[in-house]
Amino acid sequence: MNIKPLAPRSDFPLLAGDPKLRYLDSAATTQKPQAVLDAISGYYERDNANPHRGAYTLSAAATEAYQTARDSIARFLGASDPDTLIFTRGTTESLNLLATAWGHANVKKGDRIVVTRLEHHANFVPWQQLALATGAEFRICELTAEGEIDLAKLSELVTKNTKVVAFGHVSNALGTVNPVADIAAIAHRAGALAVCDGAQGAPHLTVGFDSLGVDAYAFSGHKMLGPMGIGGLIAKRDLLESMPPYQMGGDMIALVGDAATTWNVLPHKFEAGTPNVEGAVGLAAAVGYLQALGMDRVHSHESALVRYATERLSTVEDVTLLGPPAARRGGLVSFTLRDVHPHDLSQLLDAESIAVRAGHHCAQPLMRALGVNATTRASFYVYNDSSDVDALVSAVARVRERFTAAV
Amino acid sequence: MTGPMSADLEELYQSIILDHNRRPQNFRTIPDASAHADGLNPMCGDQFTVWLKMNGDVVEDVSFQGSGCAISKASASLMTQAVKGKTRAEAEKLFDSFHGLVTGHSGGEDLGRLKAFSGVSRFPLRVKCATLAWHAMRSALDDAAKGPASSPPEPQA
Ligand SMILES: Cc1ncc(COP(=O)(O)O)c(C=O)c1O
Numbered sequence: 001m002n003i004k005p006l007a008p009r010s011d012f013p014l015l016a017g018d019p020k021l022r023y024l025d026s027a028a029t030t031q032k033p034q035a036v037l038d039a040i041s042g043y044y045e046r047d048n049a050n051p052h053r054g055a056y057t058l059s060a061a062a063t064e065a066y067q068t069a070r071d072s073i074a075r076f077l078g079a080s081d082p083d084t085l086i087f088t089r090g091t092t093e094s095l096n097l098l099a100t101a102w103g104h105a106n107v108k109k110g111d112r113i114v115v116t117r118l119e120h121h122a123n124f125v126p127w128q129q130l131a132l133a134t135g136a137e138f139r140i141c142e143l144t145a146e147g148e149i150d151l152a153k154l155s156e157l158v159t160k161n162t163k164v165v166a167f168g169h170v171s172n173a174l175g176t177v178n179p180v181a182d183i184a185a186i187a188h189r190a191g192a193l194a195v196c197d198g199a200q201g202a203p204h205l206t207v208g209f210d211s212l213g214v215d216a217y218a219f220s221g222h223k224m225l226g227p228m229g230i231g232g233l234i235a236k237r238d239l240l241e242s243m244p245p246y247q248m249g250g251d252m253i254a255l256v257g258d259a260a261t262t263w264n265v266l267p268h269k270f271e272a273g274t275p276n277v278e279g280a281v282g283l284a285a286a287v288g289y290l291q292a293l294g295m296d297r298v299h300s301h302e303s304a305l306v307r308y309a310t311e312r313l314s315t316v317e318d319v320t321l322l323g324p325p326a327a328r329r330g331g332l333v334s335f336t337l338r339d340v341h342p343h344d345l346s347q348l349l350d351a352e353s354i355a356v357r358a359g360h361h362c363a364q365p366l367m368r369a370l371g372v373n374a375t376t377r378a379s380f381y382v383y384n385d386s387s388d389v390d391a392l393v394s395a396v397a398r399v400r401e402r403f404t405a406a407v
Numbered sequence: 408m409t410g411p412m413s414a415d416l417e418e419l420y421q422s423i424i425l426d427h428n429r430r431p432q433n434f435r436t437i438p439d440a441s442a443h444a445d446g447l448n449p450m451c452g453d454q455f456t457v458w459l460k461m462n463g464d465v466v467e468d469v470s471f472q473g474s475g476c477a478i479s480k481a482s483a484s485l486m487t488q489a490v491k492g493k494t495r496a497e498a499e500k501l502f503d504s505f506h507g508l509v510t511g512h513s514g515g516e517d518l519g520r521l522k523a524f525s526g527v528s529r530f531p532l533r534v535k536c537a538t539l540a541w542h543a544m545r546s547a548l549d550d551a552a553k554g555p556a557s558s559p560p561e562p563q564a
Contacts, residue, residue: 339429341476343451343536344420351416360452373452373474403425403477 001308003386006293006301012383013037020353022388027172027200027332027379028357029222032286036225039285040278050274052251066277069284070267076287077217078208079234086240086270087280090231091199092122094218095166097233097270098195099126101246103164109135112162114192116141116149117369118171118178121362123197123218127166136163140365147174147323147370155186162192169201169217170330173361173375174323175306177205177330184213193239199223203381204302204331206295209234221279225382226286230279233270240266247272290382298382302331305380305389309333312393318400322375332379334361337396340403342376348399354392418526419533420477427481432488433470442551446473446543448535453479457487457543461551464494471540478524478533483540485521495548502545509537 009015011033015023023031043065049056051063067082074082088094103126107113113131115124117140131138141154149167158165165187170177180201184194196214201207203224209217216235222228245252245263249272254262263269290298303326310326310333313319318338323329337345342358349356357377360367367373378392437443437458446455453475460468469490471483486505490498505521507513511528515521527537 341474341480343453343476343533344478347419347530347533348416351413359450364452367452373454402420403428 001386003301003304003308003389005383005385006297007033007289007382009383011035011289015383018353022352022354022391024354024356024378024380024384024388024392026203026381026384027223027377029228030203030225030381031383032227032282033225033289035289036227036282036285040227040282043278043281048277051277052268062277065281066275069277069280072284073232073280073287074234076207076291077202077219077234078206078210078212080210081237083266084234084237084240086233086235086267087275088218088231088233089229089276090220090222091120091197091218092220094216094231094233095122095195095197096126097246098216098218098235099130101270102193102239102243103127103130104134105244107131107134107136107163110161111136112139112157112159113137114139114141114154114157114162114165114187116154116167116178117143117366118147118149118168118174118176119166119363119365120168120172120197120199121364122199123166123168123195124365127164141167143369146325147171147176148328149176149178149183151179151182151186154183158186158190158192160190162187162190164193164195166195166197168197168199169207170204171323171363171366172200172332173363173366173377174334175329175332176324177328181213184215188213200330203290205299215239221283221286224283224286225289226283227279230276230283237266240270245269245272249273251275293382301382302380303327305384305386306331306333308386309378309380309389309392312389313396316393316397316400318404319396322370322372331381332377334375334377336372336375337400340399342374344403345376345396345399348402349392349395352391352395354388354395356392415526415529419530421523421526423485423520423523424477424481427484428477431471431480431484433484433491434472435470436472437468437470440468442547444543444547444550446539448475448479448539450535451476453536453539455479455483455540455543457483457540457547459544459547459551461495464496466490466493466495466498469544471543475539476536478527479536479539482524482537485523486540486544489519489521490544495552498548499545502541505541506538509534 012031047061049058049062071082074085187194194214198219202219220231252272307326322334346358440458441461443458455473469487508515509527
C-alpha cells in the first residue's frame, strides 16, 4: 500500500526539520504549516494594535484583521452569521462558557443534564459540576458494544425535563463518529439544547453549522493546523442573545453606569478584554490551507490511513483494536497490546521517533467502562502517509517481542 | 529486540524490570493490614494500593495491587521485597535513597537490586512511575504510626 501525504512535509517547518519524526498525535495537537507562522508574524509586522480601541489607522487594521479572520473561519465552519462565532481559548473554554453562562441561568433542581460515555473531560466535568451546583440530575448515555452512542438508550434518557444534551462530534479516545443530526433531533424533541464538542470534528470533517442541527458547536484551532490559544463557540443567535455574558470587562459592554451595565452586541458580548488577534489571524490562515486541500480530500486521506492501519495492526499478535469498525471511525486508531502498558509502548516507540499518545485521553469515565486504564492512540492528519503506518506496525511488533521474550 | 534501541532505553528496561512486570511479587492484599494507601498518577491513570502489616516497629508484611506501566509495577514489586522485615526508619531511608537514585541525585549504593532503576533518571517523565508505589508505602507507614487504617478522600462528587 502506498498512501502519499496529502500535504507535503516541506510545508511544515517542524516536520521538515526532523525528517525521521513520525508524528502520530495530531488528535492532541497538529503541526503548523509555514503559512500559519507567516500569518502570525505578518500580523505583528504590519497590523498590530489593540483592536476596537483606537481611532487611528493601525488600530483599524488590527480590527479589520480580526474581523476578516472571524468571517473566514465562520464561513469554513458553515455558519452564515459570523457574529455568532465567539472566539475563545478553545474547546474547553467554549464548553465552560456554555455550562457556566447558559447553565446557571437555565438549569435548576429537578432538571436533567445528559452527556455520553464517550465524552472528553472538557465536555463532561463542566456539566457534572453544573448538575451538582444546581441540583439537576446528571445522566450518562451508555454505548453499544462497538463504542457507539446507543440512540435507543439516549431517547429514553432524554426526558421532557432534560435541559441539555452534550455530546462529541468525533471521539478523541475511540474515533467514533457520532450521528450529530440524530442526536440533536432527540434533544430537540424534548426541548433540550443540543451542544456538540467539535474538537475532533472541525479538523477532519465538513461541519456545515447552519444545517448541522445543533445549537452550539465548540472547537480548538490548534487541532486544525492553527495556533494554540484560539478556538471558538458557534451558536444560534437567539441562544447567545438570551444568555448572560461569561466574563466581564472591556469590549463586552455597551454602557457602564455607576449601578448597572448593559452588554455589547454579538460577538463582543462574549469576548471580554483584549482579544487574541494573532490567534484568530493564524487560525484563518490554517483554515485557508485546509480549504485549499479540500475537506473532502482531508477526510478521505485520513480514512484511507485508518483503514490501512486497522488492517495492518490487526495482523500483530496480542493487539486489540478498540472502537467501531474503520469505516465508521475518524482519523485515529486506539489499541492495546496485551501485557504491555501503553506508557512503556509509547516510550519504546519514541526511541524510534514515533510519537503516539498513551493514556486515558482525558476520558476516564469511558476508560472505566471499557475496563482499561489506558490505550495507545495513533492519530493521522494531512502530512501522514502509509510509511508512518508501516513504521508504527513494525515497531509495535518489535516491542511485543521484547516484552514477551523477557524471562 | 532487533530494532534500534538506545543504550538509555536498554538501561531503563532491564530484564529484572521486565521480569517483575510480568510476575510481580507480593501482588495481593493483606486482609489484616495495619494500614493501606493509594498511589494515583492523574496524568496517566496508573493506580496502586499498598498494604502494610506492622509488628511493632517492623514491617512484617507488605503487598500491593493495581495497574500501571512496567516501571511502576516492577518498582512496586521490588519495593515490597526490599521493605519487608525492615524497621520503619530503615524503610524511610530506603525511600530516600530510591528517590535520590531515580532523580539522579545519588548513586543509591545501599539499594541492591533496586539499583536496576538507575536508568529512570534519564527519563524525567518516568520518575513519577518509579516512585508511585513508594509514595503510597510511605503514607501507609505514616498512617500505621497514627493508628487504624483510614480511607483515602473521595473525589469531588
Ligand atoms: C474531544 C475533545 N474535546 C475537547 C478537547 C479539549 O480541547 P482543548 O484542550 O483544545 O480545549 C479535546 C482535546 O484535547 C478533545 O479531543
